[in-house]
Amino acid sequence: MSRLPHFSFDSATSRLQVLGRIVPLFVLLLTCLTWPLWWGDRSFPLIPLLPGLGSCPLWIDRGLVLLLIPALLGISLVPEHSPIRNKLFLIAPSLILLLVILNQHRIQTWSYQYGLMLLLIGCRSPSNKSPVSSEGLSPERIILLFRFLIASIYIYSALSKLDMHFISGGGFFLSKSMLDLLGIDYRFWSETKLSYFTCLLPMFELLVGFGLLFRRTRTFALTGSLLLHLALLSILGPLGLNHSNGVLAWNACFIVQNLILFRFTRRSQPEVSTSSETDSVSMSTSVGGKKRFAAYSLFGLAILLPLLEPWGFCDHWLGWAVYTSRQERFLLLMEETDQQPFPEELLPHLSPPEPLTSARRLNLNSWSLQTCHVPVYPQTRFQWGLWLDLHRRYPQLKMQAILERPLDRLSTDRQTETFSSNEQIEALHAHFMLNSVPRFLPE
Structure with missing residues (x-):
């Protein structure tokens, strides 16, 4: 019973510990559900991300996959603060990156998101005794970065759908499925009325994203995000559009992930660094710290890169442009x-x-x-x-x-x-x- 508070999410440390165990399991689950993509199959072309790799044999892909699986299991099972486990937080995303370079089809939204999260956890301080460390990020700061990252996914995804093509027809497949789920008969609706309802979908997603950024609105936004993913599971599931298992599993993982990241507890404790801690982090930034610099650089790239998606300088899925229809x-x-x-x-x-x-x-x-x-x-x-x-x-x-x-x-x-x-x-x-x-x- 004394172990229960360890998983009570009353602190950023406990939240991060649970995420550190469960995120690699998400990756492992999704890899298994999309196994032919990662194992390599001659029935579908493999297209490298970089030139000069056209003659790479298939056994390289399979060797990397066979290394990735124990790396993910090690992160989930090896004791906390083990030097081996800390290295695995960097090794597993590196293996995913190599697999992506060998076949860009592996740039899945979930592999990108969870690869980023594993790398950020790998940039944490080696000890939790002090909330501020010159050698890495505190758990409070990593949880804060995670919250911004997840909120940005909703915001960019919503913005990618706010266009005339989606609202006036391209998104009707989602709105009609949503109305069916709600039991609303839309057969006699005009296209204008259906367009208004379709417009509500990205607007709701946008409100969820911005709501998750602020403490006062976080509870409502969390509830909205859960309803959103439950609705998508119903729409895209076997009784709806019968989408791929990977897409369904990613939505299910979002529900679990959001509950860990955003759920409040009765014993409300500070979830992010206090002002004094923030000042200390700012002061220690001048001292250095490769982990901290790498973490902020990676986070900044992930947040800003989607801004380039409309101009073609960022891939659609890396810009969180999903379920949109205005792409080339x-x-x-x-x-x-x-x-x-x-x-x-x-x-x-x-x-x-x-x-x-x-x-x-x-x-x-x-x-x-x-x-x-x-x-x-x-x-x-x-x-x-x-x-x-x-x-x-x-x-x-x-x-x-x-x-x-x-x-x-x-x-x-x-x-x-x-x-x-x-x-x-x-x-x-x-x-x-x-x-x-x-x-x-x-x-």
């Missing part, structure tokens, strides 16, 4: 020839041809969900790499691409550009800042 889209159309019929593995993901045409659209998202158990990575460079892999494997297959340009916030009509030859599609490669060429994996 790469559509791939295919026609079979006498020399090359449609590949059998792609047939379930080909839509029926449009009237008076024989071309069929390849649903890249469906293909990714079936083979990797995750949605397709939304960046055009990645989806261009999928085209290149198919072109290499099936050179006789006739393909064309349609590039739908991104929308500004007040527009609903997309500008499209059609590339009807392989040479035209290949020319798009010059516009990508990061690698888009898939790895070559011999059979």
Whole structure:
């Protein structure tokens, strides 16, 4: 019974200790649910994040995964303040980063978020005796950074949906599912009325994000966040849109994580550094401390990077632009020839041809969900790499691409550009800042 206060969340230290145990379990759970993505499968192209890695063999990926699993288990099971455990907080995210470099499809929102959280925990002070240390961050400060990080996810996610395309049609799939969940008959609603309701969804998410930043509104915002994720679980679950297990698990993990981070206790104690502690931290900053500098730099990058997403300098998922519809889209159309019929593995993901045409659209998202158990990575460079892999494997297959340009916030009509030859599609490669060429994996 004497151990119970250790998990009572009455202090930032106890909250951080629980998060330090449970976050690696989140990563382990989500890795298992999306296992083909991490283990590597020749049925779906592997596209490195950086150039020069096209000939890396598959056993490197699998070796890194086999190292990641015991690292995550070690963080959860090794005693607190063990030197080995402290190193594992840095080793596990490093392994995730290497796996991402080998295949950018692994840039999942959850792998990015939890990798950041593990790194920040790894930058904590080696001892909890003093709230301020020149060697790292105090538990109070790390919990504060976590709260800002989680709040920013809601804020950026909401802002990515506040555009005319989402409100006037692109987000109707979410609003209609929400109305079904509430038992409201919307069949006779006008599009204008449905648009008003759709607008409420990102506004509610935005209020949750800002509410989590302030102590007076945190309880209401926490309740709102729980309702939001429970609603998403119902909408995206087996009885709704039947989304991937990874997306559902990430929403469930958010519920647990938010309860640990934001729930108040009866014995209210200071959760962040007092003003004197803040002054001490500011004074000790001039002394140095590599851990503290690394933590603040990492946190600042994570908070500011999403600001660049609308201009294309940050990937959509790294900017928390999820369930949005104004991004650039790469559509791939295919026609079979006498020399090359449609590949059998792609047939379930080909839509029926449009009237008076024989071309069929390849649903890249469906293909990714079936083979990797995750949605397709939304960046055009990645989806261009999928085209290149198919072109290499099936050179006789006739393909064309349609590039739908991104929308500004007040527009609903997309500008499209059609590339009807392989040479035209290949020319798009010059516009990508990061690698888009898939790895070559011999059979």
